[in-house]
Amino acid sequence: MARWEPDAEGRLIKAAFVLFDERGYDDTTVTDIAEAAGLTKRTFFRYFTDKREVLFQGSRELQDRWLEGIADAPPDAPPMAAVAAGLTGVLALFADRHPFARMRSRIIGANPELQERELIKLQTLAGAIQDALVDRGVPRSSAILAAQTGVTVFHVAFAHWIGQDDPSAFERLVEDTIAELRVVIAPARTVSRAGRAS
Amino acid sequence: MARWEPDAEGRLIKAAFVLFDERGYDDTTVTDIAEAAGLTKRTFFRYFTDKREVLFQGSRELQDRWLEGIADAPPDAPPMAAVAAGLTGVLALFADRHPFARMRSRIIGANPELQERELIKLQTLAGAIQDALVDRGVPRSSAILAAQTGVTVFHVAFAHWIGQDDPSAFERLVEDTIAELRVVIAPARTVSRAGRAS
Numbered sequence: 001m002a003r004w005e006p007d008a009e010g011r012l013i014k015a016a017f018v019l020f021d022e023r024g025y026d027d028t029t030v031t032d033i034a035e036a037a038g039l040t041k042r043t044f045f046r047y048f049t050d051k052r053e054v055l056f057q058g059s060r061e062l063q064d065r066w067l068e069g070i071a072d073a074p075p076d077a078p079p080m081a082a083v084a085a086g087l088t089g090v091l092a093l094f095a096d097r098h099p100f101a102r103m104r105s106r107i108i109g110a111n112p113e114l115q116e117r118e119l120i121k122l123q124t125l126a127g128a129i130q131d132a133l134v135d136r137g138v139p140r141s142s143a144i145l146a147a148q149t150g151v152t153v154f155h156v157a158f159a160h161w162i163g164q165d166d167p168s169a170f171e172r173l174v175e176d177t178i179a180e181l182r183v184v185i186a187p188a189r190t191v192s193r194a195g196r197a198s
Numbered sequence: 199m200a201r202w203e204p205d206a207e208g209r210l211i212k213a214a215f216v217l218f219d220e221r222g223y224d225d226t227t228v229t230d231i232a233e234a235a236g237l238t239k240r241t242f243f244r245y246f247t248d249k250r251e252v253l254f255q256g257s258r259e260l261q262d263r264w265l266e267g268i269a270d271a272p273p274d275a276p277p278m279a280a281v282a283a284g285l286t287g288v289l290a291l292f293a294d295r296h297p298f299a300r301m302r303s304r305i306i307g308a309n310p311e312l313q314e315r316e317l318i319k320l321q322t323l324a325g326a327i328q329d330a331l332v333d334r335g336v337p338r339s340s341a342i343l344a345a346q347t348g349v350t351v352f353h354v355a356f357a358h359w360i361g362q363d364d365p366s367a368f369e370r371l372v373e374d375t376i377a378e379l380r381v382v383i384a385p386a387r388t389v390s391r392a393g394r395a396s
Contacts, residue, residue, distance in 0.1 A: 080382050116318055123317045141354050141375065145382045148350040156342050177339065182383060184278050184343045185376070 009047045011037040016054040017100065020107040025051075025114060055104060055114065059121045063128050065089045070132045079138045083129060083150035084178075090154070091170045098167035105162050126151040153177045207245045209235040214252040215298065218305040223249075223312060253302060253312065257319045261326050263287045268330045277336045281327060281348035282376075288352070289368045296365035303360050324349040351375045 015036035019028040030051050034044045048054050069086030077085065094101060108114045126147045133143035157173040164173075213234035217226040228249050232242045246252050267284030275283065292299060306312040324345045331341035355371040362371075 078382075080384075119318060119321045120314055123321075141358065142378060142382050144354050144357075145350065145375070145379045148346070148353075149379070149383055152343065152346040152350075155346075156339050159342075160339065177343070178383070180340060181343045181347070182385075184276075184340050185347055185380060185383070186278075187380075 008039055008043050012039065012044055012047060013054055016051065017103050021103050025107055025111050052117065055107065056117065056121060062090055062093065063125050065093050067128060067132050070129065079133050079142050079146035082133065082136065083146050086129065087150060087154060087174060091174065094170055095167065102162045122151055122155060153181060206237055206241055210237065210242055210245060211252055214249065215301050219301050223305055223309050250315065253305065254315065254319060260288055260291065261323050263291050265326060265330050268327065277331050277340050277344035280331065280334065281344050285348060285352060285372060292368055293365065300360045320349055320353060351379060
């Protein structure tokens, strides 16, 4: 029993994603996942506490990678540059996961409970980035603003990335999103026609 | 039975907040709240489905007010100007609620489950703002960016507002926060000393 299975974790993740996507998250059990992966339930529970964790195990890696990038940024880098350095590390993580990311997004989009969990994970990530910036000496409110902005940019660029077909476009989409954000929050030259001299 | 109680809802909210703050959220029951307000449990349940709802009943009002402000913005207002118009309406709502807002913030800060609920409410608000912007013809990604930025600015300015003693300072703090955000996401002139000619 309990013998070593080559890449059991990867097989379980793959089997779970395919089943969640085809059959629906609610209608897939741990038994189904283990069976489809050719493994036992016992093996499943060696890697995951429940089926939901299969979808969110990547969040930890994403957060670690982002924080490593911030830690490696020069000490005098402005907060947003440090956040961007972290995000660059994250993008490398996604390079070969385009079909996988698309599938995950469909699964989560189909289930309100999973959407709620995803929001909480993103906010946990924002909180961790914020703490890392505060530890670098960034004032708290700038740290919150930079962390939230980083996570929002990631979220928007991610949606663009899975909505198009080029897996290598993520970095460009992040840059486009930052540029778009600068336009969005630029001071308005005129709020309405009523304010213009006519 | 079930006779009309003058401002029963207000009395229940006030009693609940004082108890949550003094005794802790988990250690306060609906019976305690009704008793402290001099009302019955039956009356409590005419206004709220559970004790948590007492803390979050204001979220609906906040969202309605924000969306009204967006609806009233000139049709050609840029997305962020529309979001700011909504936020101005929200600020009026808070003008006389400074001590109340402080108490609520302490209660939520002391309880991880409530913090999670608060995050979800803020993201629900961001989603509603985003939809309102899309309905105005704003492209989806600009709508997400403007909505998220609006909610983040609100969140940061709110923390400043309850952290200081002037109840009338909210609008100024919002303006300061937007100014700070523009600085945070401005293109970095130089990322590190290593990049400078020495």
